[in-house]
Amino acid sequence: MSPKPRVAVFKMASCDGCQLQLLDAEDALLELAGAIEIANFAEASSRLEEGPYDVTLVEGSISTPEQVEQIKEIRAVSRFLMTIGACATSGGIQALRNGRDLAEVVRQVYPTPEYVRSLERSTPVAEHVKVDLELTGCPVDRGQLLGAIAWLLQGSVPRPPTTPVCIECKRRGYVCVVVARGEPCLGPVTRTGCGALCPAFARGCYGCFGPSQPPNTEALARRFLELGMSPVQVAEKFRFITGYAPAFRETAERLEREEASAT
Amino acid sequence: MRFLDEEGFGRLMALLAARGYVVIGPTVRDGAIVLDRIDGAKDLPRGIREAQGPGAYRLEATGDHQLFAWSHGPDSAKRFLFPPREVLSTATRLEGELRVDPAPLPEVRYAFVGLRSCDLHAIEVQDRVFAIADPAYRKRREESFYVGVNCGHPGGTCFCDSMGTGPRCAAGFDLALTELGGGFTVEPGTARGEELLSELGSREATGAEAAAAAAVTDGARERMGRRLETDDLPGLLYRNREHPRWDQVASRCLTCTNCTMVCPTCFCNDVVDGISLDGTEATRTREWASCFSEEFSHMAPGDVRKSARSRYRQWLTHKFASWIDQFGTSGCVGCGRCITWCPVGIDVTEEIAAIRVTDGEVAVAEEVVA
Amino acid sequence: MSLDVSASAVSEAEILAGVAPRVATVRRVVQEAYETYTYWLTLDDPVVRRAYRFEPGQINMFGVVGVGEIPISVSSDPARPMRLAHTIRATGRVTNVIKGLRPGDRVTLRGPFGRPWPVSAARGGNLLVVAGGLGLAPARPAIYRAIRDRGAFRRVIVLVGARGPEHMLFRHELDAWAQWLRFRGIETHLTVDIADDTWPYGEGVVTTLFPRASIDPRVTTVFTCGPEIMMRFAVRDLLGLGVPARRIWLSIERNMHCGVKLCGHCQLGPYFVCADGPIFRYDEIGELMGVAEL
Ligand SMILES: Cc1cc2nc3c(=O)[nH]c(=O)nc-3n(C[C@H](O)[C@H](O)[C@H](O)COP(=O)(O)OP(=O)(O)OC[C@H]3O[C@@H](n4cnc5c(N)ncnc54)[C@H](O)[C@@H]3O)c2cc1C
Ligand code: SF4
Ligand code: SF4
Ligand code: SF4
Ligand code: SF4
Numbered sequence: 001m002s003p004k005p006r007v008a009v010f011k012m013a014s015c016d017g018c019q020l021q022l023l024d025a026e027d028a029l030l031e032l033a034g035a036i037e038i039a040n041f042a043e044a045s046s047r048l049e050e051g052p053y054d055v056t057l058v059e060g061s062i063s064t065p066e067q068v069e070q071i072k073e074i075r076a077v078s079r080f081l082m083t084i085g086a087c088a089t090s091g092g093i094q095a096l097r098n099g100r101d102l103a104e105v106v107r108q109v110y111p112t113p114e115y116v117r118s119l120e121r122s123t124p125v126a127e128h129v130k131v132d133l134e135l136t137g138c139p140v141d142r143g144q145l146l147g148a149i150a151w152l153l154q155g156s157v158p159r160p161p162t163t164p165v166c167i168e169c170k171r172r173g174y175v176c177v178v179v180a181r182g183e184p185c186l187g188p189v190t191r192t193g194c195g196a197l198c199p200a201f202a203r204g205c206y207g208c209f210g211p212s213q214p215p216n217t218e219a220l221a222r223r224f225l226e227l228g229m230s231p232v233q234v235a236e237k238f239r240f241i242t243g244y245a246p247a248f249r250e251t252a253e254r255l256e257r258e259e260a261s262a263t
Numbered sequence: 264m265r266f267l268d269e270e271g272f273g274r275l276m277a278l279l280a281a282r283g284y285v286v287i288g289p290t291v292r293d294g295a296i297v298l299d300r301i302d303g304a305k306d307l308p309r310g311i312r313e314a315q316g317p318g319a320y321r322l323e324a325t326g327d328h329q330l331f332a333w334s335h336g337p338d339s340a341k342r343f344l345f346p347p348r349e350v351l352s353t354a355t356r357l358e359g360e361l362r363v364d365p366a367p368l369p370e371v372r373y374a375f376v377g378l379r380s381c382d383l384h385a386i387e388v389q390d391r392v393f394a395i396a397d398p399a400y401r402k403r404r405e406e407s408f409y410v411g412v413n414c415g416h417p418g419g420t421c422f423c424d425s426m427g428t429g430p431r432c433a434a435g436f437d438l439a440l441t442e443l444g445g446g447f448t449v450e451p452g453t454a455r456g457e458e459l460l461s462e463l464g465s466r467e468a469t470g471a472e473a474a475a476a477a478a479v480t481d482g483a484r485e486r487m488g489r490r491l492e493t494d495d496l497p498g499l500l501y502r503n504r505e506h507p508r509w510d511q512v513a514s515r516c517l518t519c520t521n522c523t524m525v526c527p528t529c530f531c532n533d534v535v536d537g538i539s540l541d542g543t544e545a546t547r548t549r550e551w552a553s554c555f556s557e558e559f560s561h562m563a564p565g566d567v568r569k570s571a572r573s574r575y576r577q578w579l580t581h582k583f584a585s586w587i588d589q590f591g592t593s594g595c596v597g598c599g600r601c602i603t604w605c606p607v608g609i610d611v612t613e614e615i616a617a618i619r620v621t622d623g624e625v626a627v628a629e630e631v632v633a
Numbered sequence: 634m635s636l637d638v639s640a641s642a643v644s645e646a647e648i649l650a651g652v653a654p655r656v657a658t659v660r661r662v663v664q665e666a667y668e669t670y671t672y673w674l675t676l677d678d679p680v681v682r683r684a685y686r687f688e689p690g691q692i693n694m695f696g697v698v699g700v701g702e703i704p705i706s707v708s709s710d711p712a713r714p715m716r717l718a719h720t721i722r723a724t725g726r727v728t729n730v731i732k733g734l735r736p737g738d739r740v741t742l743r744g745p746f747g748r749p750w751p752v753s754a755a756r757g758g759n760l761l762v763v764a765g766g767l768g769l770a771p772a773r774p775a776i777y778r779a780i781r782d783r784g785a786f787r788r789v790i791v792l793v794g795a796r797g798p799e800h801m802l803f804r805h806e807l808d809a810w811a812q813w814l815r816f817r818g819i820e821t822h823l824t825v826d827i828a829d830d831t832w833p834y835g836e837g838v839v840t841t842l843f844p845r846a847s848i849d850p851r852v853t854t855v856f857t858c859g860p861e862i863m864m865r866f867a868v869r870d871l872l873g874l875g876v877p878a879r880r881i882w883l884s885i886e887r888n889m890h891c892g893v894k895l896c897g898h899c900q901l902g903p904y905f906v907c908a909d910g911p912i913f914r915y916d917e918i919g920e921l922m923g924v925a926e927l
């Protein structure tokens with residue numbers, strides 16, 4: 001990569017939380033400004049420059065027809081496209097509507113539904129264009145994000161770990177909520193990256209970072225049932241922030257069918 | 264054998280602190296007895312007992328005054344002697360010059376209080392891995408002080424008796440205590456321990472006290488939560504590499520790494536490099552790793568152990584078989600942590616027993632020359 | 634407290650020598666084949682440089698600061714350890730950064746590690762080297778040693794295969810060996826899976842060279858190195874020819890983080906590839922190579 005790579009940041013359907021991970025990193029932001037040229041970052045500066053970009057960060061899922069077009073344009077002017085956050089990598093919390101009647105959801109959520117134009121489904125960026133690197137998380141982990149940028153500047157594409165949250169939970173010496181409290185935790189099927197934030201507060205993991213190395217969601221679901229949850233309650237656990245990720249979605253769907261056929 | 268009254272234990276803690284040790288002992292946090300820095304007997308889990316089984320652990324109040332009437336929680340001395348995350352070196356790159364600085368050797372001196380015999384054995388098992396090539400481990404290890412406690416309260420998942428590593432502390436301690444009602448019998452294991460003991464104001468133990476101390480561990484032996492038939496484990500596991508049980512356990516295993524993290528002998532680690540955004544400062548860190556990670560066996564052409572089956576087989580075979588070839592000891596000390604802290608309660612003793620009763624169900628695959 | 638570490642087979646000094654990374658400077662970069670370059674290096678510290686020795690088949694942990702450290706065989710002549718070379722193919726995270734290295738750039742080295750090719754075990758008989766693709770890099774130091782010590786062997790035979798001419802490492806050197814070294818008793822035969830018009834040697838997988846080498850199983854010691862699938866075929870044919878398993882040596886790869894038997898990554902059954910290997914005798918690991926995902 002030539003002396004100062006041009007970096008752009010774009011936002012699709014999301015809450016800005018991931019971009020904020022960059023904006024709030026005050027020390028790092030200064031350092032970053034020295035290392036890269038920020039060519040397009042609507043949240044941070046008014047300077048909006050045309051592509052091409054060396055590295056493009058995209059936050060948010062694709063959920064409107066405009067975004068489908070926009071992401072293709074962005075891809076065309078980006079040498080390296082990196083999606084950041086649960087929305088961009090698995091459709092995010094918006095993907096909860098996937099598979100439901102959209103009109104119904106819109107009526108429930110918005111006071112003036114006639115202004116809302118939306119696609120049937122909220123989908124990850126990689127369903128539309130080729131993505132060179134995905135950083136999961138809700139929000140992304142700042143250290144992981146800055147680390148990835150630092151590696152790219154060295155000319156290397158990092159490989160974020162796929163091992164479950166449990167490894168970090170144990171490294172940090174947190175007491176397991178499943179074993180010591182009998183509470184559900186998605187840590188065993190979620191990839192590490194957050195620093196085991198929820199177990200640190202004696203809460204089960206919500207799965208923000210998405211499925212880990214091929215996860216055994218079925219075995220974990222059986223365990224949750226043993227803890228006294230109903231199939232639908234277990235399904236709800238899996239249908240959270242990254243619920244549209246295939247591994248979580250499939251187990252949730254199976255559990256819902258199970259409960260439906262039982263009643 | 265000496266006898267130390269209840270206040271004597273407080274004097275021991277104070278003396279260790281006075282000698283500059285950071286005292287590490289059992290204490291209650293978030294519903295478990297963990298190992299952490301303690302400031303005196305008040306921090307110990309007095310009157311607390313635990314109940315543990317596969318995938319389950321709960322604390323209970325006993326109402327008595329015992330300090331050590333429990334069996335260990337998830338932590339072992341490994342957390343301190345081989346820390347979960349440790350900087351190995353830093354590097355600076357300026358104007359084309361590169362400087363690499365190994366991390367300074369650790370200054371801290373630990374005094375471990377309340378280690379059980381299984382855990383003292385586990386330290387000696389890890390010595391064989393780290394003592395030569397890891398100067399930081401070696402320094403921490405050599406400078407630490409070890410107060411063992413003879414075990415009177417084996418946990419529901421314990422099987423040290425089967426592994427020959429307990430319940431009585433046989434080696435690896437400076438002092439070993441046995442808790443009796445109203446005090447402790449104390450045995451020194453080293454000159455260093457003897458010297459410390461001489462300052463504690465103990466007295467010679469009576470014959471009755473000595474007999475009571477022996478009864479504590481004899482009773483524990485009777486109450487082991489688990490047993491394991493150890494006869495020719497390497498042969499058993501090596502000739503059953505293609506046993507159907509591996510598939511069966513893989514359907515239950517989350518490959519979550521918990522068993523390897525809590526195991527006091529598991530030593531695997533990753534070396535991870537990081538660099539500053541301007542590319543001038545780099546840090547090399549070592550962190551706990553596990554053979555349950557798919558990426559653990561990554562090679563450019565593909566990961567070697569892709570299936571959960573192969574990863575569970577690596578763990579169990581390493582602990583109970585190949586460890587013996589590699590280091591001349593078993594990799595398992597029978598502490599039972601991997602059973603308790605497995606979120607789905609997979610039990611190594613049960614897995615081995617299942618293979619043993621169906622030994623040879625599928626023969627070792629013939630050598631495949633493709 | 635003194636530690637009991639009697640179980641260790643390697644001497645303490647040997648291990649400690651490999652623990653600290655040493656800075657080295659890239660002197661020259663030569664393209665050898667598709668995405669593959671040889672990096673000629675010198676260790677910066679003159680004392681370390683003069684003391685550094687390696688055996689054929691040993692590896693260094695090759696480090697790019699801030700990016701990572703990977704196991705790479707030494708590919709240069711063990712008789713000239715101050716001129717150190719590594720031949721590296723760009724395949725991923727670390728190697729892609731290595732691809733960008735230029736003369737004057739600094740890297741780190743730790744090593745050498747591992748059990749070498751037992752060149753002297755072939756003395757008095759025939760030495761047969763069977764290398765495929767990148768596998769020639771770890772084998773080359775053994776060939777150099779055999780060339781220097783040619784009188785000690787009855788025959789020295791070098792068989793090299795590659796996917797295509799553009800994948801053949803050290804092409805000029807191999808041409809020279811094939812044409813000139815045969816007069817000094819080094820028999821070199823080359824083949825590629827798919828040849829083109831410019832390719833003057835054989836076509837087909839490396840085992841198709843066996844008949845031409847007229848291998849005498851009673852006195853031949855084999856070193857083979859290359860993709861695992863190639864080594865399997867080679868070993869099958871060699872055993873078929875009557876070469877005993879204990880005279881076939883091969884080089885095995887596993888993920889490595891430490892090189893000194895303490896990270897656990899390189900385990901293959903009871904072995905640590907970093908210390909018990911990477912060079913193994915076939916009768917030691919043949920059975921293990923047959924177990925999937927070990
Ligand atoms: C004994 C031995 C000798 C080797 N000799 C050479 C050589 O002479 N020339 C050469 O080009 N390559 C050699 N390799 C392979 C080389 O180590 C890998 O190509 C390299 O590690 C890939 O790293 P990467 O980060 O670019 O790839 P990625 O696929 O991004 O790998 C990420 C990490 O996985 C590990 N890894 C990946 N592939 C391998 C592998 N094949 N072996 C071990 N660890 C791996 C490394 O830790 C690496 O950093 C050798 C490997 C071994 C074990
Ligand atoms: S609390 Fe959750 S993340 Fe932590 S070890 Fe238990 S299951 Fe894993
Ligand atoms: S394998 Fe299990 S029982 Fe054995 S030492 Fe490790 S954690 Fe304890
Ligand atoms: S069982 Fe796994 S994690 Fe534990 S030491 Fe063995 S290979 Fe390492
Ligand atoms: S055996 Fe249990 S603790 Fe170990 S990886 Fe499998 S599920 Fe996790």
Ligand code: FES
Nearest residue numbers: 892896897899907
């Ligand atoms: S490379 Fe670490 S144990 Fe072999």
